[in-house]
Amino acid sequence: MKIISVFGTRPEAVKMAPVVAELRKHKSVESKVLVTAQHRDMLDQVLDVFDIKPDYDLDVMQDNQTPTDVAAEVLKHIQPILRQEQPDWILVQGDTTTVLAASLAAFYSRVKVGHVEAGLRTHDRYNPFPEEINRVLADQLSDLHFAPTETSKKALLREGIEAKRVHVTGNTVIDALKFIVAQPFNGSLPHYPADKKLILITAHRRENFGEPFADMLRAMKNLADRDDTHLIYPVHPNPNVKNAAHAVLGKHPHVTLLPPMDYFAFAHLMGKAHLILTDSGGIQEEAPGLGVPVLVMRHVTERPEAVEAGTAKLVGTDTKVITDEAAKLLDDPAAHAKMAKAVNPFGDGHSAERIVKILLDHKE
Known part of the structure; x- marks a missing residue:
């Protein structure tokens, strides 16, 4: 065959x-x-x-x-x-x-x-x-x-x-994730202050280009303005994403903008995050396997199982909604634990x- x-x-x-x-x-x-x-x-x-x-x-x-x-x-x-x-x-x-x-x-x-x-x-x-x-x-x-x-x-x-x-x-993403996290990681991860809660970001969807993406970036800036957070954002090379992200977040002291990371390093960084803000599909499946809550910056998802299981929550692209929902997970340990301990439904x-x-x- x-x-x-x-x-x-x-x-x-x-x-x-x-x-x-x-x-x-x-x-x-x-x-x-x-x-x-x-x-x-x-x-x-x-x-x-x-x-x-x-x-x-x-x-x-x-x-x-x-x-x-x-x-x-x-x-x-x-x-x-x-x-x-x-x-x-x-x-x-x-x-x-x-x-x-x-x-x-x-x-x-x-x-x-x-x-x-x-x-x-x-x-x-x-x-x-x-x-x-x-x-x-x-x-x-x-x-x-x-x-x-x-x-x-x-x-x-x-x-x-x-x-x-x-x-x-x-x-199969769970197969891949298990393989990756079982390997010793000897590389370096992006530095962030140990006393800060890490918010990991991925955002690049074509349907969000323009004002929705601008709203998302404003929410990220609001979260970076807090004293207890640090944001790491590996930025997609598409100019619609890269230029806008650097314009809003590029000089913020609580934000690290990076080129796309290799998957090995990114998977290990996911495991260190307090929460993840994403418009990605795959991360809705991967992060729950590492016990990390996911806020999905989209209005619909093709992965309703994650929402139903409580491992992910749809927050759309509105600046206030994203900011408020992330703040709950930063400020309320019980709310964070409820999402972090939910069972991954993907395999x-x-x-x-x-x-x-x-x-x-x-x-x-």
């Missing part, structure tokens, strides 16, 4: 790495890796951490690229590779434009698609943009759906996906094993 794993961004690579590692264990599988490098530098960090050497690198990243640019480049370059390799399966992960374009190219080539992290939904086609439509369409193109939770399975069944093609596996660290076993059971 020949399987090509396709991914293009750091979050995809983190979540696909355990699957690639599991595939390597099986002599009956010819496993290859194709990266689109939709996000070049951030992807390379993860490839190094997990010792993944791509067989194909499309290197599609351009400055100020649009989803259309990415989709066009991936479709154009992946088709000849599929024609040459004739794989039995391609595996895609999540909801990036790489996922949609690779799934479509595989469909055109009559190659079966396995979708890791299938079935996540906000039911708002523009939020997140373009990820919601990317994953809906990718699921329609997929032959096997590896849903992380029962909630995501139910979403797929409601959309008419056959039950026999949907498998609840847990989320047990054996998701990749389940996914590969299911694939091996589908030899045809």
